[in-house]
Amino acid sequence: MTSSESELDWTETRKWIGRNLLTRPRKGADPVERSTIRRQLEVLEMDCPLHYDDEVAKRYGYNGIFAPYHMLMAYFWPPWWKPGIPTRWTSDDPNFWLRPLSEGEELKVPTPTPGTAGFVTDVEVEFLQPLYVGDRVIAAEDKLVDVNPRKTRVGDGAFLTHEVTYVNQRGEVIARWRMTSYSYVPNPQQR
Amino acid sequence: MAEWTQQRYWEDVREGEEISEVLFPLPIQRMVMEAGAVYDFHAIHHNRDVAQTGGARDMFANTTFLVGMWERAVREWIGLGGGIRKVGPFPMRTFNTAGDTVIVRGKVVRKYQEDGNRFVELEMQSVSKKTGGITVGPGTFLVTLPSRG
Secondary structure (H helix, E strand, O other): OOOOOOOOOOHHHHOOEOOEOEOOOEEOOOOOOHHHHHHHHHHHOOOOHHHOOHHHHHHOOOOOOEEOHHHHHHHOOOOOOOOOOOOOOOOOOOOOOOOOOOEOOOOEOOOOOOOOEEEEEEEEEEEOOOEEOOOOOEEEEEEEEEEEEEEOOOEEEEEEEEEEEEEOOOOOEEEEEEEEEEEEEEOHHHO | OOOOOOOOOHHHOOOOOEEEEEEEEOOHHHHHHHHHHHOOOOHHHOOHHHHHHOOOOOOEOOHHHHHHHHHHHHHHHHOOOOEEEEEEEEEEOOOOEOOOEEEEEEEEEEEEEEOOEEEEEEEEEEEEOOOOOEEEEEEEEEEEOOOOO
């Protein structure tokens, strides 16, 4: 075994290659909204009138204002809490943190992984339709397509590649997303 | 900021030309505003301790923010008449951490026509002001431009 080979067991992870991780389509928590579009444009200091002014957007062939395309990633998140479930804030440790509800809930099989941390390493997104006010982002299919175990400078883990198909509330494909993330156990000396 | 009354046309684009660079300073407040704006509350993007436990130098910008930076720079170049089709593939090489400035740069690498569309391939990259190194990319942003007719 070379020094770059993972010493973790990826057997369970590899069983999911080619399989849809969603038990049913997963809808983002909120529809596309004017205020949330404005808040992201505010952070970016992005002043393109296509995202502010319906008349300008229509003049250029759109149905009205639309979210900048990268906001697909804002509208696909599931909620972090919902009525009927107990409180999720079970600690007042300043570093206590939650994951969105879909991870570990019935909508999605969490990708089995021995990793305890993760970050995105490669992204590719094809944008097929604009996101108009009122639209919903729905993940129709989320497939694990590759598992590549390898140690890196931050820890021992594997590069996991997912392909996700997103549709809107009319069932139209709005985007195809391919993303690789590194799921890993951090090196002890990193803290 | 862009001059939205001007339109760039496909015929006027030259392979190799550069787009205007855009700078994005990253104080913690901006990281927090971004987390709220895009509903991404993963702690690595707003909590220094959690980010460092995972091996990062500090809390770091999320993917949405980074692609958004590219989209702003690209949209200012393509104007109101341009279309956005695809981003990537691109690598996330290293973290863009609080306390740094992300410099977004791009250049035209190809222009072509296909199925009645006039495409331009932009090669984009994000550079750290602190280190001078590429943090995201190089990667492709595929756009369309209108024709002069």
